[in-house]
Amino acid sequence: xxxxxxxxxxxxxxxxxxxxxxxxxxxxxxxxxxxxxxxxxxxxxxxxxxxxxxxxxxxxxxxxxxxxxxxxxxxxxxxxxxxxxxxxxxxxxxxxxxxxxxxxxxxxxxxxxxxxxxxxxxxxxxxxxxxxxxxxxxxxxxxxxxxxxxxxxxxxxxxxxxxxxxxxxxxxxxxxxxxxxxxxxxxxxxxxxxxxxxxxxxxxxxxxxxxxxxxxxxxxxxxxxxxxxxxxxxxxxxxxxxxxxxxxxxxxxxxxxxxxxxxxxxxxxxxxxxxxxxxxxxxxxxxxxxxxxxxxxxxxxxxxxxxxxxxxxxxxxxxxxxxxxxx
Amino acid sequence: xxxxxxxxxxxxxxxxxxxxxxxxxxxxxxxxxxxxxxxxxxxxxxxxxxxxxxxxxxxxxxxxxxxxxxxxxxxxxxxxxxxxxxxxxxxxxxxxxxxxxxxxxxxxxxxxxxxxxxxxxxxxxxxxxxxxxxxxxxxxxxxxxxxxxxxxxxxxxxxxxxxxxxxxxxxxxxxxxxxxxxxxxxxxxxxxxxxxxxxxxxxxxxxxxxxxxxxxxxxxxxxxxxxxxxxxxxxxxxxxxxxxxxxxxxxxxxxxxxxxxxxxxxxxxxxxxxxxxxxxxxxxxxxxxxxxxxxxxxxxxxxxxxxxxxxxxxxxxxxxxxxxxxx
Numbered sequence: 001x002x003x004x005x006x007x008x009x010x011x012x013x014x015x016x017x018x019x020x021x022x023x024x025x026x027x028x029x030x031x032x033x034x035x036x037x038x039x040x041x042x043x044x045x046x047x048x049x050x051x052x053x054x055x056x057x058x059x060x061x062x063x064x065x066x067x068x069x070x071x072x073x074x075x076x077x078x079x080x081x082x083x084x085x086x087x088x089x090x091x092x093x094x095x096x097x098x099x100x101x102x103x104x105x106x107x108x109x110x111x112x113x114x115x116x117x118x119x120x121x122x123x124x125x126x127x128x129x130x131x132x133x134x135x136x137x138x139x140x141x142x143x144x145x146x147x148x149x150x151x152x153x154x155x156x157x158x159x160x161x162x163x164x165x166x167x168x169x170x171x172x173x174x175x176x177x178x179x180x181x182x183x184x185x186x187x188x189x190x191x192x193x194x195x196x197x198x199x200x201x202x203x204x205x206x207x208x209x210x211x212x213x214x215x216x217x218x219x220x221x222x223x224x225x226x227x228x229x230x231x232x233x234x235x236x237x238x239x240x241x242x243x244x245x246x247x248x249x250x251x252x253x254x255x256x257x258x259x260x261x262x263x264x265x266x267x268x269x270x271x272x273x274x275x276x277x278x279x280x281x282x283x284x285x286x287x288x289x290x291x292x293x294x295x296x297x298x299x300x301x302x303x304x305x306x307x308x309x310x311x312x313x314x315x316x317x318x319x320x321x322x323x324x325x326x327x
Numbered sequence: 328x329x330x331x332x333x334x335x336x337x338x339x340x341x342x343x344x345x346x347x348x349x350x351x352x353x354x355x356x357x358x359x360x361x362x363x364x365x366x367x368x369x370x371x372x373x374x375x376x377x378x379x380x381x382x383x384x385x386x387x388x389x390x391x392x393x394x395x396x397x398x399x400x401x402x403x404x405x406x407x408x409x410x411x412x413x414x415x416x417x418x419x420x421x422x423x424x425x426x427x428x429x430x431x432x433x434x435x436x437x438x439x440x441x442x443x444x445x446x447x448x449x450x451x452x453x454x455x456x457x458x459x460x461x462x463x464x465x466x467x468x469x470x471x472x473x474x475x476x477x478x479x480x481x482x483x484x485x486x487x488x489x490x491x492x493x494x495x496x497x498x499x500x501x502x503x504x505x506x507x508x509x510x511x512x513x514x515x516x517x518x519x520x521x522x523x524x525x526x527x528x529x530x531x532x533x534x535x536x537x538x539x540x541x542x543x544x545x546x547x548x549x550x551x552x553x554x555x556x557x558x559x560x561x562x563x564x565x566x567x568x569x570x571x572x573x574x575x576x577x578x579x580x581x582x583x584x585x586x587x588x589x590x591x592x593x594x595x596x597x598x599x600x601x602x603x604x605x606x607x608x609x610x611x612x613x614x615x616x617x618x619x620x621x622x623x624x625x626x627x628x629x630x631x632x633x634x635x636x637x638x639x640x641x642x643x644x645x646x647x648x649x650x651x652x653x654x
Contacts, residue, residue: 039457041456041460042470042471042472045472050472053472054472054473060471060472060473060475060477061471061477061479063471063472063473064469064471064472067472089453089457089460091451091453091457091458091460091461091464092457092460094460094461094464094465094479095460095461095463095464095469095479096464096469096471096479097428097432097464097469097477097479097480098425098428098429098432100464101424101425101428102425105424105425123451123452123453123488124418124450125450125452125488126416126418126450127516127518128518129368130366130416130418130419131418133368133416133418133419133421133422134418134421134422136422137418137421137422137423137424137427138421142391142422142423142424143369144369144387144388144390144391144423145369145372145377145380145381145387145390145391145394146381146387146390148387150387150388152388152421152422152423152424152427153424161450161452161488161490162523162524163488163490163513163516163524163525164513164516164518164520164521164523164525165518165519165520165521165522165523165524165525166520166523167518167519167520167521168518168520186490186491189454189490189491191454191455191491191492191494191495192492192494193491193492193493193494193495194491194492194494195492196489196491196492196493196542197489197490197492197535197538197539197542198490198491198492200529200535200538201529201530201531202527202528202529202530202535203528203529203530203532204528208524208527208529208535211524211527212524215523215524
């Protein structure tokens with residue numbers, strides 16, 4: 001179950017398993033193309049956790065970090081045999097400063113120990129050595145002043161924004177190739193103002209997001225795994241199922257990360273619209289609908305993890321049905 | 328000198344000074360439109376600092392954080408009466424984990440105490456509440472589990488990427504309006520592969536980066552300060568001076584952040600090409616050429632701060648001459 005040893009620890013030049021293959025294998029094993037978003041706003045954390053920690057920790061910022069980690073840990077325990085991956089949204093950890101960053105590190109370590117793959121959702125973007133620093137920080141390892149080398153976060157995969165072109169993506173692709181890591185690049189997002197730039201029409205007839213899709217498809221070619229999909233994937237919003245189907249035709253080998261299921265409004269049929277004809281090559285994110293399931297179910301708040309598990313099972317069934325209905 | 332009290336601390340609804348006005352006033356006072364990038368790769372830090380800290384700190388990750396802060400602190404001391412602002416590049420702090428994040432927090436606090444404005448270069452981008460979490464984390468304040476409120480980083484300004492459109496920018500604009508903060512949005516970057524997406528031609532004749540410029544210009548209209556420029560500014564690469572001049576005509580009220588001076592290759596004439604006709608509304612970043620000036624000058628490495636100061640004075644003179652030559 002523990003996959004960390006396959007990713008980290010080797011300076012021997014040994015070949016790491018392709019990220020897309022690892023992800024697809026885990027999706028296949030659990031029969032569930034879901035990633036659970038871990039976006040731990042303090043307001044989402046059930047009162048029994050925050051009040052216990054407030055009573056036992058004098059430093060409110062540290063209490064925030066401890067509460068976030070405890071919340072995540074129990075959500076991971078409740079879902080690690082159902083859900084193949086987690087996606088911590090970095091903004092919600094940065095919001096709590098150094099203690100938030102420590103909670104992020106602990107969450108990633110714990111999720112990996114429980115066999116889950118970790119997609120660090122940071123939408124990072126910069127060029128050259130700066131993009132390399134992000135890759136080291138989030139996916140790779142850092143050389144310290146005494147010459148020792150340490151993985152700081154050790155996530156399996158990152159999300160990125162390619163407005164700067166390949167210069168900003170290549171440092172991530174390098175670590176994908178060399179260490180079996182993955183990347184999902186924003187192609188078409190599901191928010192209303194995605195039209196501001198992404199939907200503009202180019203003189204060659206393509207929309208800007210289609211030009212981005214073509215680039216992402218091309219960049220990922222040498223990262224296509226045995227599963228037929230690439231470790232350099234794309235983020236494609238679920239509220240635009242026609243676009244998702246078009247983009248699948250345009251990027252036949254690109255793994256697609258679909259945000260927007262559940263609380264953000266898209267249903268299971270929309271969410272799988274961008275999957276391949278083989279029913280693979282896609283993973284659907286749900287954050288609030290899983291984390292905050294306890295707010296909707298008739299269970300005491302203490303049982304937030306059970307509520308999350310029930311909701312995750314329901315989501316898995318919905319996605320299975322939607323994939324089966326596609327035939 | 329200390330400007331923190333004007334930015335933070337008030338829940339009274341009082342009006343904060345416009346960020347562009349604060350930045351332009353400080354540029355005018357020092358006669359220097361420079362921002363010093365603080366991109367503290369361990370390799371940049373002079374050996375006397377790293378060896379002293381290695382000898383006195385057993386934890387290599389903590390030693391990295393301490394070395395970064397000590398390096399930055401002395402660079403700030405050496406330049407705070409010459410250079411109006413600093414721009415820490417977040418990737419280089421994230422690379423050193425929680426200790427890097429703590430060094431970032433301390434660096435921002437120290438720079439503000441010394442009267443410098445702080446532009447947090449994170450190129451953040453996301454939508455809705457997630458963009459709001461980044462805004463809280465980097466510019467604003469965070470509500471903790473006990474109900475207390477604390478500024479985690481308290482930077483004056485952030486860099487952002489607007490691929491997602493206004494949905495991803497509005498949460499930052501809100502804090503700009505309400506708390507006198509600033510934002511610089513990527514418009515045209517100076518790296519070779521900026522052509523991949525930014526330079527594509529739209530059917531209406533504009534290039535994609537020009538469409539982005541039009542959006543940035545529009546979004547910033549209600550943040551134009553008394554100085555005539557907006558707190559919602561743009562990043563425009565210095566190695567493309569013709570584009571910078573065109574973009575200035577296109578975005579007459581947009582404050583422009585120009586990266587790429589010095590080590591990245593652009594000279595002073597190129598760097599000021601996007602300034603307004605009044606010689607204002609622009610600021611030029613230099614990182615490595617200032618931080619690592621000691622590597623080029625005939626001074627002992629212990630005197631890295633003096634080398635940085637000399638280089639900053641030289642850069643100021645070069646920019647003054649370039650602005651004067653424009654007439």
